[in-house]
Amino acid sequence: MTREHMRPVLQPSTSFDWIIGSDEAGAAHRLAQETSWALLDRVRGGTDPAVVERVVGLAAGEGLHDVAELWAGQSAHSLAGVLWRLYLLRRVADADPAGVADQYRRGVSVAHTIDPVVAGAAEPVTPGSVIELCDTILRGVFTGDLGAALDRAASYCRVMALGAADLADTRDAHDDAHAAELTTRALRYSAFAQELSAGARRWRDGTLA
Secondary structure: OOOOOOOOOOOOHHHHHHHHOOOOOOHHHHHHHHHHHHHHHHHHOOOOHHHHHHHHHHHHOOHHHHHHHHHOOOOOOOHHHHHHHHHHHHHHHHHOHHHHHHHHHHHHHHOOOOHHHHHOOOOOOOHHHHHHHHHHHHHHHHHOOHHHHHHHHHHHHHHHHHHHHHHHHHHOOOOHHHHHHHHHHHHHHHHHHHHHHHHHHHHHHOOOO
16 A cells, blocks of 8 residues: 655764654654554565564563653654554563463453454464464564554454453442543553454545644
8 A cells, every 4th residue: 555654864873863852843753654654664665574573573572661751652643653552562461471361261251243353363362362462463564464463453453342340340349440540441442443443444545643
């Protein structure tokens, strides 16, 4: 899919230092746009699988801090914003793989939609299979149809939201504070699902910023 967007302009490092620390309105947004589209174009335009794996691996390494500085504040109307959400989903799974797998399984057990099929975690669902699912979604961004990857991520989030809500219900009688935390988590996953679905639509109609 083609899209008209700002091409990155190579600048000396001193210029980038100024932009990142600048108070100029819109400077951070422009830099986020340029870096996200440059990364997508470069990786999708290449043929080296090792490059794809390095980009996917940012979610599990220290490089995520650099990504966060550039993209974490961007809205889901932008490529930087949706990419950041995908990296964040992967980091959450890496931080608590057993808990995330349990939540996903619970979500699948109460889902009455095709979301578990669309998300497509390998059975049986284990901590490793959920992490691999998040990696596969990220690979799809850089090697396949970005819209399909975002739709898949949205389905994953809807399953996770159901799982968190189910856990909250079981905790209500035992730990009010934990139940409230799980309810908040369910709402966040639901919001991510809506944002990623919208991002997929924008990618397809060429309006993703």
